[in-house]
Amino acid sequence: DVKVTQSSRYLVKRTGEKVFLECVQDMDHENMFWYRQDPGLGLRLIYFSYDVKMKEKGDIPEGYSVSREKKERFSLILESASTNQTSMYLCASNPWTGIFTEAFFGQGTRLTVV
Amino acid sequence: GNSVTQMEGPVTLSEEAFLTINCTYTATGYPSLFWYVQYPGEGLQLLLKATKADDKGSNKGFEATYRKETTSFHLEKGSVQVSDSAVYFCALSRAGGTSYGKLTFGQGTILTVHP
Numbered sequence: 001d002v003k004v005t006q007s008s009r010y011l012v013k014r015t016g017e018k019v020f021l022e023c024v025q026d027m028d029h030e031n032m033f034w035y036r037q038d039p040g041l042g043l044r045l046i047y048f049s050y051d052v053k054m055k056e057k058g059d060i061p062e063g064y065s066v067s068r069e070k071k072e073r074f075s076l077i078l079e080s081a082s083t084n085q086t087s088m089y090l091c092a093s094n095p096w097t098g099i100f101t102e103a104f105f106g107q108g109t110r111l112t113v114v
Numbered sequence: 115g116n117s118v119t120q121m122e123g124p125v126t127l128s129e130e131a132f133l134t135i136n137c138t139y140t141a142t143g144y145p146s147l148f149w150y151v152q153y154p155g156e157g158l159q160l161l162l163k164a165t166k167a168d169d170k171g172s173n174k175g176f177e178a179t180y181r182k183e184t185t186s187f188h189l190e191k192g193s194v195q196v197s198d199s200a201v202y203f204c205a206l207s208r209a210g211g212t213s214y215g216k217l218t219f220g221q222g223t224i225l226t227v228h229p
Contacts, residue, residue: 004157031214042203042219050214058216090157094215103215105157
């Protein structure tokens, strides 16, 4: 089974803290994604990466950055957490070959910024 | 740009009732269309997909047909069970190599099924 593992299920951080959300996939997928899930808004793409050290902004990148130093690991970084970044964060990966197959999702990290 | 619109929820049904969740989309070209399901406390799982017009995706009794003329991909199930209670997301992925499989999601519809 493909597995996408997010390091934390729940996190509580203080305003202004630097926050790292970690994601690891075990199927050698090229592409990895970070989405944010909010009620009534569905999932929105923050950043994605199509190769090691390669990244592109998604629809809502402001206040976030990412790092992909190894193929299996994709980190989302909140440089200075704010209360409006309280949300559910979902990591996903896919073995993109030009034809869509399936995206595999982690269980999500529910982040609360106080 | 691409967008997906789902019917407003939440939806509450009795067991064995018929389910329809409407989904319409806006996209250039010929996107692939998906329904994802999120059970309580879990991540998203692919429920079904369709990659071209008139395709019907089906899985676990759910089905949806890719209707290009109405830009729709409505989800249906003839007889829902309590275990179908979840959040359902309609999504699309633009065709082409530079898409990388990025997904555009609808708002999500919460389904609750009572015994």
